[in-house]
Amino acid sequence: MIAFIIQRVFQGAAVVLAMSLIVFVGVYAIGDPVEILINPDADQQTREAVRQSLGLDKPLWMQYLYFVKSALHGDLGTSFVFNIPAIQLILQRLPATLELALTATVLAILLGIPLGLVSGLNDKRWYSRMIMAGSILGFSLPTFWVGLILILVFGVWLGWLPVYGRGDTVRFLGVEWSIFTLDGLRHIILPAFNLALFKIALFIRLTRAGVMEVVNQDYIRFANAMGIRKARLLWRHILKNIMIPIVTVIGIEFGSVVAFAVVTESIFNWPGMGKLIIESINHLDRPVIVAYLMVIVVMFVIINLLVDLLYAGLDPRVRLGSSNR
Amino acid sequence: MSDLGLNSGASPKLAGPLRALGERSQRLRNFLLEYSLSPIAVVGGGILILLLLIAIFAPWIAPQNPYDLASLSILDARLPPGSESYDGYTHWLGTDGVGRDLLSAIMYGLRISLSVGVVSSMFALVIGMFVGLFAAYAGGRTENIIMRIVDLQMSFPAILIALILLAILGRGAEKTMIALIAVQWAYYARTVRASALVEREREYIEAARGLRLGHFRIVSRHLLPNCFAPLLVVLTVQVAHAITLEATLSFLGIGLPETQPSLGLLIANGYQYLLSGSYWISIFPGVALLITILSINLVGDRLRELLNPGMRR
Numbered sequence: 001m002i003a004f005i006i007q008r009v010f011q012g013a014a015v016v017l018a019m020s021l022i023v024f025v026g027v028y029a030i031g032d033p034v035e036i037l038i039n040p041d042a043d044q045q046t047r048e049a050v051r052q053s054l055g056l057d058k059p060l061w062m063q064y065l066y067f068v069k070s071a072l073h074g075d076l077g078t079s080f081v082f083n084i085p086a087i088q089l090i091l092q093r094l095p096a097t098l099e100l101a102l103t104a105t106v107l108a109i110l111l112g113i114p115l116g117l118v119s120g121l122n123d124k125r126w127y128s129r130m131i132m133a134g135s136i137l138g139f140s141l142p143t144f145w146v147g148l149i150l151i152l153v154f155g156v157w158l159g160w161l162p163v164y165g166r167g168d169t170v171r172f173l174g175v176e177w178s179i180f181t182l183d184g185l186r187h188i189i190l191p192a193f194n195l196a197l198f199k200i201a202l203f204i205r206l207t208r209a210g211v212m213e214v215v216n217q218d219y220i221r222f223a224n225a226m227g228i229r230k231a232r233l234l235w236r237h238i239l240k241n242i243m244i245p246i247v248t249v250i251g252i253e254f255g256s257v258v259a260f261a262v263v264t265e266s267i268f269n270w271p272g273m274g275k276l277i278i279e280s281i282n283h284l285d286r287p288v289i290v291a292y293l294m295v296i297v298v299m300f301v302i303i304n305l306l307v308d309l310l311y312a313g314l315d316p317r318v319r320l321g322s323s324n325r
Numbered sequence: 326m327s328d329l330g331l332n333s334g335a336s337p338k339l340a341g342p343l344r345a346l347g348e349r350s351q352r353l354r355n356f357l358l359e360y361s362l363s364p365i366a367v368v369g370g371g372i373l374i375l376l377l378l379i380a381i382f383a384p385w386i387a388p389q390n391p392y393d394l395a396s397l398s399i400l401d402a403r404l405p406p407g408s409e410s411y412d413g414y415t416h417w418l419g420t421d422g423v424g425r426d427l428l429s430a431i432m433y434g435l436r437i438s439l440s441v442g443v444v445s446s447m448f449a450l451v452i453g454m455f456v457g458l459f460a461a462y463a464g465g466r467t468e469n470i471i472m473r474i475v476d477l478q479m480s481f482p483a484i485l486i487a488l489i490l491l492a493i494l495g496r497g498a499e500k501t502m503i504a505l506i507a508v509q510w511a512y513y514a515r516t517v518r519a520s521a522l523v524e525r526e527r528e529y530i531e532a533a534r535g536l537r538l539g540h541f542r543i544v545s546r547h548l549l550p551n552c553f554a555p556l557l558v559v560l561t562v563q564v565a566h567a568i569t570l571e572a573t574l575s576f577l578g579i580g581l582p583e584t585q586p587s588l589g590l591l592i593a594n595g596y597q598y599l600l601s602g603s604y605w606i607s608i609f610p611g612v613a614l615l616i617t618i619l620s621i622n623l624v625g626d627r628l629r630e631l632l633n634p635g636m637r638r
Contacts, residue, residue, distance in 0.1 A: 026493030256482035
């Protein structure tokens with residue numbers, strides 16, 4: 001087990017290092033940020049001064065080494081646009097994104113698993129067919145378009161819910177939260193639902209498939225024949241057995257929820273790091289792009305590692321090591 | 326469902342090549358017959374063909390050339406669906422912020438969306454196919470390394486990889502296609518390897534090796550044709566994915582440039598009018614996108630049922 005963990009940590013570190021090289025060299029090729037930041041009428045001398053102050057006059061490899069050295073000290077450069085450390089900018093926006101992603105994941109679990117259970121247990125009923133049709137729609141509808149529809153229906157036509165920003169926030173454990181104020185809660189409903197939609201469809205299918213597989217097993221029939229109460233049968237015998245794949249998928253999908261938050265945040269003007277990255281790409285704010293990509297890659301490596309460990313911990317049949325591929 | 330007589334085809338008197346041709350068309354006919362047993366798949370296929378025709382012939386059948394500035398009038402801006410324009414023309418789906426006929430803009434947008442989706446998926450298929458076949462045929466360490474890379478890439482969500490690439494490359498049509506290809510190839514590689522793993526153990530590959538045929542010849546003439554059917558299924562699903570992803574990226578303003586208004590860009594352009602109630606500018610291109618994706622998925626589902634031997638009864 002320990003050898004497995006060490007191996008995976010090294011593999012993760014290698015991925016992060018490779019990504020840092022790709023991202024840094026790649027982002028270097030986007031264009032010349034000096035052209036965008038300063039007045040086009042500025043003379044050559046001013047340009048050179050700005051170039052020097054940003055460290056853009058040094059050779060690329062030197063810039064990279066400098067970048068790695070500073071990155072290890074937690075410094076990923078200073079935003080050209082906001083003039084504050086890029087990593088600080090990202091970390092300021094991180095709680096908003098995590099809050100949205102967590103709310104969406106919880107929503108997906110609370111809606112997806114019960115709906116999947118219902119449709120799996122009553123396979124042939126009309127409402128099961130409705131649920132399945134809904135999940136197909138959930139897979140096919142592009143997230144951003146559903147977001148627009150939600151804004152149109154609940155924001156513009158009905159006027160029930162706000163569609164812009166986070167609303168009131170409250171400070172808790174040193175960061176601002178929306179979910180602990182009534183106004184913030186009203187603001188998070190639509191974006192979180194939008195982000196959750198795809199995952200709801202996924203969890204419905206997963207749960208349903210699991211239930212339909214388990215229900216026909218002998219031990220369920222025997223339990224039924226023994227006259228065990230329905231609730232106990234459901235919780236102890238069915239749910240417990242289908243939870244392993246579901247928990248794993250929830251773990252894997254959390255990363256994809258964070259990635260897709262880019263779309264939802266842009267639509268609902270949610271001030272998270274996804275909205276920040278889109279703005280930074282448009283402004284060619286290089287340090288912020290690099291910092292975002294590094295933060296997200298590290299985050300993904302950690303999520304993948306945790307999911308692997310979780311999987312190994314939950315299911316004793318999973319063989320550890322590399323020889324099983 | 327009965328076997329629709331795969332073996333009863335052309336008369337045995339026909340000479341070799343001709344007979345092969347006859348058998349092939351017979352097989353195609355059987356395939357179409359079997360396909361048509363699912364009414365919803367037929368509807369999906371019909372809509373898809375219609376959409377393809379619209380996309381191909383958009384410049385000839387669209388009521389207006391939406392990008393001919395001379396034919397636009399700002400007086401026609403933001404007309405609701407069904408209203409008449411300044412010069413007496415009816416805009417069935419309304420007009421956008423600069424007075425463009427939305428129906429025409431959608432037809433042109435469909436053309437761009439479909440071509441970007443199909444072309445990038447084709448490229449990804451070819452690349453992924455050869456990488457996957459090569460991995461399976463080579464085996465050993467090479468296979469291990471390639472499949473590790475595939476696994477690694479697939480552990481990242483597609484939108485994130487596309488975002489990273491476009492953050493690096495910048496906005497543009499070719500760049501968007503590069504991102505779409507980079508996102509997709511791994512799916513094909515994995516699919517084709519899975520079937521090639523089974524096929525490479527078969528006698529005919531051993532026979533071909535025994536005949537000392539070249540490696541390339543064995544892979545392309547013997548291994549590939551027997552691994553192709555599952556790829557076709559993945560292709561349909563991936564085209565739908567590619568179209569959705571391109572629309573999303575374009576909507577975010579990091580995909581296609583303004584000069585190539587795909588459906589995603591049309592939706593993005595209408596977004597600013599949404600809050601003031603001009604819903605049609607965003608919603609109708611979205612409906613077109615949705616119908617496209619749904620019809621492709623319906624066809625893909627049916628193909629999977631028919632071509633995937635694991636799912637046949």
